[in-house]
Amino acid sequence: MKVIEINGIEKTYDEKTVPVHAVNGIDLSFEQGEFVAIVGPSGSGKTTLLNIIGGLDKPNSGEIIISGTNIGALSSSKMIDFRLNNIGFVFQAYNLIPVLTAKENIEFIMDLQGRSKVEKDSRSLELLKSVGLNDRANSRPNKLSGGQQQRVAVARALASKPKFILADEPTANLDSKSTETLLEIMEKLNKEENITFIFSTHDARVVKKARRVITVEDGKVVSDEKC
């Protein structure tokens, strides 16, 4: 089942002075359950592409269709609600709300969705368990390691039951051990729950785990391989 389809995406920054074609004509489609790495040199447009897919940024041209919805047509406030219910996000760092505990961070997104207290409680505990942090449920982010914070962020992204999860360099700030653990967890969730992951990375070891690798250069897809 196709979850994402993008056609003819272009994004140009600073059109007045020297235009930067951050994304320069990309067509892609993603199926349910894919585990995709987006790679490419710095400045190649990975973040821009992910932001556009996630509806954080609007392209200058092209269309993005997520589960049949053309998100280009959504108003910015509709877009926020759409993100809440359809897309999970993991950023490079500082993902979590610092004043909330790990468990509360996970519950927060379900709270935004208006889930019941019982559901929030049981699902957040379940997710904490699946990212191996059930013993850190009541720790605030500043008491967690970078790797643990990223695991909580993955758990939060999953909590809203999104159609897919976008992760922009989720391991960039992690040491190799934490990177490995996080990737294992993502892989496990991908396999067990058939949840789609699309992540960008510079790390060769991360790329190796991916089952599809899209290489971007100068805002263009230069290769798209399944392995």
Add this chain to the structure above:
Amino acid sequence: MINSIAWKNIWRNKLRSLVVIAAVTFGILAAVFSAALMNGMVERRLRSAIELETSHIQIHNPKYLENKDLYYFINNADSLVAEIKKMPEIKSASKRLKIMAMANTSSSGTGVMVNGIVPEKEKLVTGIYNKILDSSGTYFDGVKNNPVVIGQKLAEKLKIKVKSKVILTIQATDGTMVSGAFKVAGIFETSNSMFDELNIFARFSDLARLTSFDINNAHEIAILLNDTKLSDDFALKISRQFSTLDTMTWKEIQPDLGMTVEFLNIMLYFSLIIILLALGFGIVNTMLMVVLERVKELGILMAIGMNKARIFKMIMLETIYLSLTGGIAGLIFGIVLIQIFQYSGIDVSAYGEGFSDIGYDAIIYPSIGWDFYLGTVLLVILTGIIASIYPARKALKLNPAEAVRTEI
């Protein structure tokens, strides 16, 4: 959950928040305490004016007000008083023979207002008997013939003491001038020196005999009600019932006091609002810093699906909590301070010589109603709401894609 995030967010930068909270605390403390001083002063002045000077309501012959002449009396005042006393709102009522006179002693003379009263009945209406100075005689006792009770200021002016003689010269009913010798039975002092300088109290019967005034009549009927708040309504009732007579409330008898009381609320809230306005700018500044510091975090919140209304709510609540924490602390300190001085009072006689010249006590007993505290809380919340608008709008203008890119 947004609630608890907003509250916890305040304590992320403890020092900065505490500085803001302390500023609000002191501001509210100052506003509440100064309001209580002002209110206490006016309340006390009002109480003493009603207790000692005006009562709640006075009834006169309308012509008497234009010209305080002996002829312009109320017919059959006794039966009128009896009728009024039957009404449920009434605490007490008394009739007076009230006339301008010349008071002379061997060394001095001045114009005075002579109040002819029935001492035992007057005690139920006015509290002058409580204001007789120590070792300055009594309220009409101790002098057999023609006793008078006079104000301290007047005694000074006439250079007389207890048991001194004073001659009162009055125009009698037949138009001739009559004089009578009176003897000072007691000297009183209220907080209103103007009142003390003008008024002499004599027995109704003594004055009536001197001026050939019919003892069934009177110039003034003073009424004390169970509650000051009843004054306006009761005055209306009386004026309907006795339409040929003139009925005045204390507000009309002492218009300056009436005005002061009417404007009191505006005055009380005025300084509070000015202080809150100044504090509001500080709060806006703090919240702008907060938004600036949390650009990345706000970007992430918007990215994961926190909508604008919720972002707005979160920042507004944080601002309200920040203001309200200081506001409530200020209120608590204010209440404590007011409680401390409520009974002992603050003696301002060292700074305010002129207080008693305008009728105010030189000791201020701060006091303020609960409605003012409630009003303060509401205004603090309102300040928080208003102060949050600009910072919250700044937050809403963030573009999530750019915000999450921000390095911190």
